Amino acid sequence: MKGSRIGAWIAVIVGASYFIIPLLGTLEFSLRMRRGVYSIDAYASVFTDPQFRATFGYSMLMALLTIVFGMLLVVPTAYWVRLRVPRMRPIVEFITLLPLVIPAIVIVFGYLRMYNSSSVLPLTGNAMGTNILLVFSYITLSLPYVYRAVDTAMRAIDVRVLTEAAESLGASWTTIMFKCIFPNVMSGVLSGAFITLAIVMGEFTMAALLNRPAFGPYLQLVGANKAYEPSALAVIAFTITWLSMGLLNLISGARRGAPAR
Amino acid sequence: MTAVSAPAASTAPLIKKDTVIDWLGMAPFIIFSLLFLIIPTLYLVTGAFFTPEGEFTFQNIADLFTPSIMSAYWISIKVSLASSLGGALIGFFLAWAVVLGGLPNWVRSTLLTFSGVASNFAGVPLAFAFLATLGRTGLVTIFLRGWFGFSLYGTGFNLLSFFGLTITYMYFQIPLMVLILTPALDGMKKEWREASEILGATNFQYWTMVAFPILWPSLLGTTLLLFANAFGAIATAYALTGSSLNIVPILLYAQIRGDVLHNPNLGYAIALGMIVITGVSNVLYLMLRMRAERWQK
Numbered sequence: 001m002k003g004s005r006i007g008a009w010i011a012v013i014v015g016a017s018y019f020i021i022p023l024l025g026t027l028e029f030s031l032r033m034r035r036g037v038y039s040i041d042a043y044a045s046v047f048t049d050p051q052f053r054a055t056f057g058y059s060m061l062m063a064l065l066t067i068v069f070g071m072l073l074v075v076p077t078a079y080w081v082r083l084r085v086p087r088m089r090p091i092v093e094f095i096t097l098l099p100l101v102i103p104a105i106v107i108v109f110g111y112l113r114m115y116n117s118s119s120v121l122p123l124t125g126n127a128m129g130t131n132i133l134l135v136f137s138y139i140t141l142s143l144p145y146v147y148r149a150v151d152t153a154m155r156a157i158d159v160r161v162l163t164e165a166a167e168s169l170g171a172s173w174t175t176i177m178f179k180c181i182f183p184n185v186m187s188g189v190l191s192g193a194f195i196t197l198a199i200v201m202g203e204f205t206m207a208a209l210l211n212r213p214a215f216g217p218y219l220q221l222v223g224a225n226k227a228y229e230p231s232a233l234a235v236i237a238f239t240i241t242w243l244s245m246g247l248l249n250l251i252s253g254a255r256r257g258a259p260a261r
Numbered sequence: 262m263t264a265v266s267a268p269a270a271s272t273a274p275l276i277k278k279d280t281v282i283d284w285l286g287m288a289p290f291i292i293f294s295l296l297f298l299i300i301p302t303l304y305l306v307t308g309a310f311f312t313p314e315g316e317f318t319f320q321n322i323a324d325l326f327t328p329s330i331m332s333a334y335w336i337s338i339k340v341s342l343a344s345s346l347g348g349a350l351i352g353f354f355l356a357w358a359v360v361l362g363g364l365p366n367w368v369r370s371t372l373l374t375f376s377g378v379a380s381n382f383a384g385v386p387l388a389f390a391f392l393a394t395l396g397r398t399g400l401v402t403i404f405l406r407g408w409f410g411f412s413l414y415g416t417g418f419n420l421l422s423f424f425g426l427t428i429t430y431m432y433f434q435i436p437l438m439v440l441i442l443t444p445a446l447d448g449m450k451k452e453w454r455e456a457s458e459i460l461g462a463t464n465f466q467y468w469t470m471v472a473f474p475i476l477w478p479s480l481l482g483t484t485l486l487l488f489a490n491a492f493g494a495i496a497t498a499y500a501l502t503g504s505s506l507n508i509v510p511i512l513l514y515a516q517i518r519g520d521v522l523h524n525p526n527l528g529y530a531i532a533l534g535m536i537v538i539t540g541v542s543n544v545l546y547l548m549l550r551m552r553a554e555r556w557q558k
Contacts, residue, residue, distance in 0.1 A: 005363045007358070012362075015435065019379055021401065029398075073289060080287060084282070085283050092290065101536075103493030103535050103536075103539060105517075106305065106536060109305060109513065110305050110532075111301050136297045198381050204499070209514070209518075216384065220500050231393045237386035241378055249374050
C-alpha cells in the first residue's frame with residue numbers, strides 16, 4: 001500500500017508541474033520587459049492600449065448579451081421539456097450536444113455562407129447584424145454547458161408542483177417563469193453564466209471570421225506583433241478563466257469535489 | 262433520474278391538453294437550433310456534393326484525396342491522436358492517484374478544481390503561455406541552458422512543430438481526462454478489490470483481470486472525446502504556429518478567408534470531412550459511455 005501512495009504522489013507532482021510551470025513561465029516572461037530587472041511595464045503597456053480596453057469591453061458586452069439571451073432561450077425550453085413534452089428530451093439533449101461535435105470553425109463557415117449579404121437574411125451585411133450573429137454563435141457554443149447546468153438545477157425542483165401552485169394562486173405565465181422557475185434554478189443559471197463568460201472572453205474563431213473587434217482576435221494580433229505583452233495578456237486571460245471557473249466551482253463545487261457515491 | 266417528467270401524460274393536464282401549445286413552447290429553441298446550428302451545417306454538407314455551378318458531383322470529395330489536403334488531415338489526426346493518448350495516459354494516472362492513491366482529500370479537491378479551470382484554458386492565451394515557457398527565450402529553455410548547459414533547441418526541439426503543438430494541446434487534454442475519469446474510478450467498488458484479494462489475486466491480476474475490463478470503455482471513450490476535442494481546435498495552433506503547421510482547421514480557416522483552394526465547394530468538402538471525423542469519434546464515445554455505465558449503477 002505504501003508503494004502506491006508514493007506512486008500517487010509522484011503522479012500528482014508530475015501533473016502539477018505540467019500545469020504550473022507554463023503559468024510560472026508566462027508570469028515570469030510578462031515581467032521581463034525592462035532589461036535586467038522585473039517590472040510591470042508589459043502590463044502598463046497593455047492597460048494603456050486603447051485597443052485592449054475597446055476589445056475587452058466589446059467581448060464583455062457580448063458575453064453579457066450571450067448570457068441574457070442564452071438563458072431566455074434555454075431556461076424556458078428546459079422547463080417546457082420537463083413540464084409538457086418529456087418525449088422531446090432525447091432530441092433536445094442531442095441538439096445541445098451538437099456544438100461539441102461540429103467544430104466551431106465549421107459552424108461559422110456555414111453562417112458566412114448562409115447569412116452573407118446576398119442571402120435572404122443578410123445578417124453579415126452590416127455591423128449590427130454581424131454582432132447579433134456573433135451573439136447567436138456564442139449561444140450555440142455555450143449551449144452544451146448551459147443546457148446541462150440548467151437542466152441539472154431543474155432536476156432538483158418539482159416544476160410540476162411549482163407550476164400548479166403558482167397557477168392556483170392566479171399567476172400568469174411570465175410570473176411563473178420569472179418569479180418561480182428562474183429563482184429556483186439560479187445555481188444552474190449562474191454556473192452556465194460563468195462558463196459562458198469563460199468561453200466568450202477567450203473565443204477566437206467566430207469573432208475572427210465574422211470580423212468583429214473582440215478580445216480573442218486582439219490577443220492573436222498582439223501575439224503576432226509584440227514580445228512581452230502577450231504573456232501579460234495570457235496572465236490576464238488566465239485570471240479571468242480562473243475567476244469565472246472558480247466562482248462556478250464555488251456554486252456547484254461541493255458536489256463535484258466529494259466522491260460521487 | 263427522470264422521475265419528475267415520466268408520469269407527465271397521466272396526471273391531470275394543467276391547461277387544456279393542447280399539442281399546439283406544447284409545440285409553441287418548443288418553437289423558439291427549435292427555430293434557433295435550425296437557423297444557427299443545423300441548417301448552416303447541412304448547407305455545407307450538401308454543398309460538398311455540388312459544383313459551384315450547382316450540379317451534383319463527387320469531385321469535391323475525390324479532391325480531398327489530393328496530397329496537400331490529405332497531408333493536412335494526416336497532421337491533424339497525428340496531433341489529435343498523440344495529444345489524446347498522452348492526455349489520457351497522464352490524466353489516468355492523476356485520476357488514479359487522487360481516487361485510489363490514498364492521498365489527503367485536499368489534493369483531490371484542488372486537482373479537480375484546477376482541472377475545471379485548465380480544461381477551459383485553451384485558445385490563444387494557451388499558446389502564449391507555452392511560448393513564454395518553451396519558446397526560444399522561454400523560462401524552461403533558459404533554465405535548462407543556464408543551470409544544466411542543456412540546449413533544448415540544440416536537440417532539434419521546436420515548439421512550432423508537431424511535437425510542440427502536441428504538448429501544448431495536452432495542457433487542456435489532461436485536465437479533461439481527469440474530470441471525466443474521476444467519477445469512473447469512483448465507481449470502482451471496494452468489494453471487487455476485496456473479493457479478488459480474498460481469492461488470492463495479486464495487484465497486477467486485479468488490474469488486468471478486474472479493473473481494466475471494467476474501465477476500458479471509459480478509457481477508450483474518453484480518449485476518443487479528447488481526440489475530437491483536439492481535432493476541431495484552431496485558436497491555439499493558429500496563435501502558436503501562424504499558418505506554418507498545416508492542420509485541417511487552419512487550412513479551412515485560410516480557405517474561408519481567401520479561397521486558397523480556388524473552389525468554394527472544396528471548402529465545404531473539407532468541413533464535411535471534419536464533421537465526419539469528430540462525429541464518428543463522438544458517436545463511439547457515447548456508445549462506449551453507455552457500456553461503461555452498466556457498472557456504475
